[in-house]
Amino acid sequence: xxxxxxxxxxxxxxxxxxxxxxxxxxxxAPDVGPHPPQPMKPMESHIGKVTGHAKxxxxxxxxxxxxxxxxxxxxxGENAVWLDPKPRDFTMATFKCRSTVTGTLPTDEDxxxxxxxxxxxxxxxxWNTFSDQQRADFVAYIKTFSPRWEKEKAGDPxxxxxxxxxxxxxxxxxxxxxxxxECWKCHGPQGKGDGPSAATLTDSKDQPIRPYNFAGGGDxxxxxxxxxxxxxxxxxxxxxxxxxxxxxADVIQPNxxxxxxxxxxxxxxxxxxxxxxxxxxxxxxxxxxVEKQSEAPASQSENKAAGGGN
Amino acid sequence: xRMGTQSRFGGKLPCVQFLATAALGxxxxxxxxxxxxNALPAFARxxxxxxxxxxxxxxxxxxxxxxxxxNGYQLMNDRDAPIWxxxxxxxxxxxxxxxxxxxxxxxxxxxxxATGEAKMTTTGFNLGGLDILTGGTLEKNITxxxxxxxxxxxxxxxxxxxxxFDNLFHSPWLNVKxxxxxxxxxxxxxxxxxxxxxxxxxxxxxxxxxxxxNIFGQVGDNQLGAEWMGHSYNDRTRLSAAVFSSTDxxxxxxxxxxxxxxxxxxxQAFGAGKLGVQRIGxxxxxxxxxxxxxxxxxVPIPGSGIGNKSFSRIGxxxxxxxxxxxxxxxxxxxxxxxxxxxxxxxxIISGTCDPANNNTNGATLPTGTRNPxxxxxxxxxxxxxxxxxTIFQRSEWVRMSQQAIPGTPSNLxxxxxxxxxxxxxxxxxSRAGFAFHNEYSWIRQRGTSPVTGTDxxxxxxxxxxxxxx
Numbered sequence: 014x015x016x017x018x019x020x021x022x023x024x025x026x027x028x029x030x031x032x033x034x035x036x037x038x039x040x041x042a043p044d045v046g047p048h049p050p051q052p053m054k055p056m057e058s059h060i061g062k063v064t065g066h067a068k069x070x071x072x073x074x075x076x077x078x079x080x081x082x083x084x085x086x087x088x089x090g091e092n093a094v095w096l097d098p099k100p101r102d103f104t105m106a107t108f109k110c111r112s113t114v115t116g117t118l119p120t121d122e123d124x125x126x127x128x129x130x131x132x133x134x135x136x137x138x139x140w141n142t143f144s145d146q147q148r149a150d151f152v153a154y155i156k157t158f159s160p161r162w163e164k165e166k167a168g169d170p171x172x173x174x175x176x177x178x179x180x181x182x183x184x185x186x187x188x189x190x191x192x193x194x195e196c197w198k199c200h201g202p203q204g205k206g207d208g209p210s211a212a213t214l215t216d217s218k219d220q221p222i223r224p225y226n227f228a229g230g231g232d233x234x235x236x237x238x239x240x241x242x243x244x245x246x247x248x249x250x251x252x253x254x255x256x257x258x259x260x261x262a263d264v265i266q267p268n269x270x271x272x273x274x275x276x277x278x279x280x281x282x283x284x285x286x287x288x289x290x291x292x293x294x295x296x297x298x299x300x301x302x303v304e305k306q307s308e309a310p311a312s313q314s315e316n317k318a319a320g321g322g323n
Numbered sequence: 324x325r326m327g328t329q330s331r332f333g334g335k336l337p338c339v340q341f342l343a344t345a346a347l348g349x350x351x352x353x354x355x356x357x358x359x360x361n362a363l364p365a366f367a368r369x370x371x372x373x374x375x376x377x378x379x380x381x382x383x384x385x386x387x388x389x390x391x392x393x394n395g396y397q398l399m400n401d402r403d404a405p406i407w408x409x410x411x412x413x414x415x416x417x418x419x420x421x422x423x424x425x426x427x428x429x430x431x432x433x434x435x436x437a438t439g440e441a442k443m444t445t446t447g448f449n450l451g452g453l454d455i456l457t458g459g460t461l462e463k464n465i466t467x468x469x470x471x472x473x474x475x476x477x478x479x480x481x482x483x484x485x486x487x488f489d490n491l492f493h494s495p496w497l498n499v500k501x502x503x504x505x506x507x508x509x510x511x512x513x514x515x516x517x518x519x520x521x522x523x524x525x526x527x528x529x530x531x532x533x534x535x536x537n538i539f540g541q542v543g544d545n546q547l548g549a550e551w552m553g554h555s556y557n558d559r560t561r562l563s564a565a566v567f568s569s570t571d572x573x574x575x576x577x578x579x580x581x582x583x584x585x586x587x588x589x590x591q592a593f594g595a596g597k598l599g600v601q602r603i604g605x606x607x608x609x610x611x612x613x614x615x616x617x618x619x620x621x622v623p624i625p626g627s628g629i630g631n632k633s634f635s636r637i638g639x640x641x642x643x644x645x646x647x648x649x650x651x652x653x654x655x656x657x658x659x660x661x662x663x664x665x666x667x668x669x670x671i672i673s674g675t676c677d678p679a680n681n682n683t684n685g686a687t688l689p690t691g692t693r694n695p696x697x698x699x700x701x702x703x704x705x706x707x708x709x710x711x712x713t714i715f716q717r718s719e720w721v722r723m724s725q726q727a728i729p730g731t732p733s734n735l736x737x738x739x740x741x742x743x744x745x746x747x748x749x750x751x752x753s754r755a756g757f758a759f760h761n762e763y764s765w766i767r768q769r770g771t772s773p774v775t776g777t778d779x780x781x782x783x784x785x786x787x788x789x790x791x792x
Contacts, residue, residue, distance in 0.1 A: 072710065091752055135400075136400075139400070140387070
């Protein structure tokens with residue numbers, strides 16, 4: 014490059030720098046738009062050996078999350094009006110997918126897992142492209158939106174006993190429980206989410222909410238809070254906070270919950286599962302549950318309402 | 324010097340014609356930087372995500388956007404199938420860039436000067452080409468991309484047109500598409516942040532040695548063929564293999580009767596703590612293209628090409644995050660063409676080479692002709708001040724390591740290209756994209772000025788409004 018060219022390039026660089034400064038100077042800061050409250054709380058999260066720091070997630074939250082959850086974390090991002098179900102309002106610190114008992118705060122791992130898993134039947138994608146550190150930072154950032162995180166500790170994770178073998182008896186008992194516990198009123202007799210109460214349900218923000226359609230997932234085994242049987246079990250015990258789905262921790266015994274899990278899997282009629290294999294081997298029909306003497310009877314009318322759940 | 328060399332056909336390759344051809348090639352490369360970029364607000368509207376969720380700064384994809392693309396423009400939730408969309412949903416995006424620019428070329432062929440060359444500088448308002456981007460799901464796991472694209476004068480072609488079957492047998496490792504598509508590279512020229520005439524395109528994606536007659540050899544142009552692509556569930560690992568006609572994306576098979584090229588790519592991403600998720604990978608392209616044509620009244624017949632000769636391109640690519648605000652893309656290439664291409668056999672259909680250069684019986688190469696080879700690299704850096712404001716630069720170098728014709732200056736055709744600028748998005752929503760784009764670029768190619776065969780350089784200053792809806 015000769016001197017003339019060097020001079021010209023230098024001039025152009027300066028000119029460009031001035032042009033660069035224009036849009037920057039035109040704003041109070043180039044970072045336009047609403048912002049989270051300042052100063053940010055020095056919140057941390059702890060997932061295994063990883064410590065997340067809220068301040069490190071600020072930009073990524075704005076890039077990936079704020080469009081739905083809002084800059085203030087209140088679930089009022091610019092896309093929220095178009096979404097069903099509505100984005101989570103982090104200021105309420107109420108979370109659906111937890112390992113802790115109903116009404117308590119989730120663990121950091123619960124939030125960490127939810128980010129990486131996404132929430133099926135919603136617009137929440139599977140954010141497994143982040144590093145563990147980035148996800149941990151998100152968890153810490155989410156916790157800055159509610160004062161509950163400063164005042165309360167996360168609940169203790171529930172204990173999940175080992176899963177008993179899948180048998181036609183356990184499926185049959187699960188079906189009886191499905192009737193007895195009136196799951197069908199929301200989820201429908203065939204688990205299609207079309208029970209008689211389905212149309213009336215609202216969440217804790219009075220937004221309409223649909224019960225889960227077990228039969229609609231095709232081969233996709235994902236449920237809201239996970240895809241394994243343990244994660245389905247967990248939902249019975251913890252409930253889905255912020256929704257009409259209650260916790261059954263005080264109502265059913267662990268083995269009963271497992272039986273219910275086994276039955277619910279048979280409602281996913283197109284999914285390949287050990288439960289459907291057992292059902293197929295039994296001729297494709299769930300036999301009527303024969304109560305043991307120590308158990309309370311499930312009424313005939315409820316059994317009828319549950320119908321042929323498979 | 325290459326020019327003035329006596330050809331084996333007894334004719335003399337005129338110096339001016341040779342260099343003019345080379346200069347035109349450079350100009351073509353420069354103009355070809357008007358690229359159809361893929362940034363679809365229609366996707367954002369469909370899923371309710373901000374542009375920034377998928378784009379580092381649109382149209383450049385981030386890791387999440389790459390995964391979305393690898394899943395066939397699906398988030399892999401129950402909102403993918405079109406049945407979820409409002410009946411009025413219409414997955415179309417229009418993108419065009421009005422701009423003002425200053426273009427300067429240090430040497431153009433002119434009359435009435437001592438050297439026959441003079442500098443020329445032009446300023447004015449201009450318009451980029453129009454991209455009509457439409458893509459999405461035909462049904463869950465059956466996706467399409469159709470991109471009619473025009474130049475600034477309204478001449479249309481199909482930049483992309485393909486259908487893809489995704490997640491066959493419920494495996495993310497089985498995705499197959501056919502049609503016209505971009506070769507699988509996570510460093511995408513189609514999604515480059517640079518737009519100016521002298522710096523919009525990646526030189527390595529289009530580099531052909533001066534005087535080379537290879538029809539093909541481009542990793543940057545969309546190709547007509549079929550591709551298998553597979554990836555892990557979280558897209559950390561990506562592999563792909565494609566086979567396509569050696570036509571450089573031209574329809575109607577205008578060159579060889581049976582000329583194909585294969586392209587392989589693979590990459591692996593890994594977390595690096597607070598630095599973010601890094602990705603490294605490589606690619607290899609091997610192909611053949613014709614050098615012999617049937618003729619009619621001396622005119623080569625399109626589609627009659629035989630006498631395939633080989634070429635290859637291999638390289639490394641990496642995308643490194645140095646924290647949430649700074650990332651660096653690195654791309655390298657080692658390229659090699661068969662000696663016949665190096666002697667300008669091959670493309671006598673579109674006029675790159677003299678029609679007399681038909682590799683018929685008895686044709687021989689000039690003594691000592693060998694495979695032209697070269698090496699190149701570029702480093703592109705993005706400083707994302709915030710998701711709305713990105714400063715970028717790219718430095719690119721291409722160096723010939725072996726000229727085809729002995730005696731040719733070793734640096735003939737070498738390229739240096741420097742670009743820097745910024746993109747500023749005044750707003751950021753899931754409905755539309757708009758960027759105030761300002762860029763400066765400078766490029767020099769050794770020995771390719773049109774008359775004297777000295778260095779040819781151009782520079783561009785560009786201020787534009789880049790928008791899509």
